[in-house]
Amino acid sequence: MADFATRPAFIALALFLSSCSAAPQPDAPSRESGAPTPDAIVAAERAFAADGLERGVKASFLAYSADEAIVFAPDPASAHTVFGARPDRDANDSRPPLIWWPLYAGISRSGDLGFTTGPYAVGEERRGHYFTIWRKQADGNWKWILDAGVGADASGEAAQGSDVSYLPTSAEGAASRDAAMAEVSSHESALAVAAREDLSSAYGPFMDDDARLHSEGPPPAIDAPARAAALAARPARLEMAPIGGGASDAGDMVWTYGEARAPGAASTGYYVRLWQYRSNGWRLVFDEYLPPADGAQ
Template sequence: MAQAGPPGAHPSAVVAAERAFAADGLALGIKRSFLKHAAPEAIVLAPDPVKVSEFYGAKPDEAHPPLVWWPLWAAIARSGDLGFTSGPATFGGKPSGWFFTVWARQPDGGWKWIYDGGAPSDHSAAAPQGSTPVYLAPATGPAVDAKAAMAAVHDAEASLAKAAATDAKAAYLAVLAPDARLTGSRSAPAATPEAVRAELARRAPAIGFKPLGGRASQGGDLAWTYGEAAWDGGRGHYVRAWRSGAEGWRLVYDQILPVAEPRS
């Protein structure tokens, strides 16, 4: 049975969690802040998926230039248990790409991130810190339980993968929501139809996808997924967010992050 959301579930909840995370990034440093705000199952791409506890657990807790980031785009499920945030970041005062964080509400009502990563996107025109984020429009699809939602998302991903194996651009255009955003290149995150088409044109014409994981909200209206991506001459990973609507599941976020293979 689908679970009803808490009264007034609003993306501002995950925005507040992201801002608290960012504040601790300055106060505690990268290692301690990332571990403090991560759920036990949280992963990062380094460059392949690894649990954050394993990735940061072996790293020394040492001084580093300030890492600063702020959310400018956010979403939350109707059930109030899953959401995401996205925005620009700087490291040592220099641009450091555009982050994407997936958040899960914990049994105590607090929020922990379950995925954190980003693309090298330009943010020279991004709104400054303290700006009010843009909120993704809520889902309009029927309420279903998380298991049924994830099964439907898996079907949508399988269809996308089959089509993308021969024509990635057409495959994406068939499933992208009108308000979707795409990242992966060094260009600013694509948030208009024209920019989305330009971002798709920067990708390989044919891409193979293999799902690795993800989860759906308890209300069955929002889901995130990640997996492997491969194309002629390269490989990487995808990270996505899906939203249900009257027309079915549609992509509202997609990033492809290439893996730089070591030189022989």
């Protein structure tokens, strides 16, 4: 099943206007000999960031994004449309540059889909955390297909150039990409039903101890107390509706995004998620909540 295209990039908006990974738990997938590693994705992310410093945001975001890539601006939009409309870099622009670096990454068993996440800064000021999903292209190169982020405390994160922690690669997957999408869609439907009643308790059945939650304000939530606090800080109830996503060829990794609106609210926020197939089924390993742009909850 081909990836859906509609994703917006928060980092771009931040300019213009984690290292911490929990140790794998017993039911997390194990790193097996010969399994793919995210090395190439980390290298692509670092090259992307370096290109941004050299040529500016517009040129680098266009060069490293796939044709179908999406960003949040603040609603889901074509990355090429959003960045293509921006002015070219002014050589005399003295504003501090946008900088980011990966601290946590993962890849699918089939080696065709993965992600990185880490802090971003404007000059020396750390502003938040990004999350980027990458897909391997037909020519073997990696390009990103979704870029999102939150303004959050990144003061405690490791410095640029630090070692990157890896999510262990899955040992198996669903029967196909279509099967993976169908199975995850079923889980997301169940999560959405529960979230309409009580968001804080809705996530528990879908997470293992290494799940990461990103929200506006606090650092990434990577342990049980932090995850509980992050969920408690979000709206008490949310109405969620899927917009798009995609799966790896091995059927072991699925990304999704969609609307997340408080009941009765005039404006909507969004969610971005990453699911991984494990011995105990599909588990939510990453969730990001992007609140409405007008600040309404």
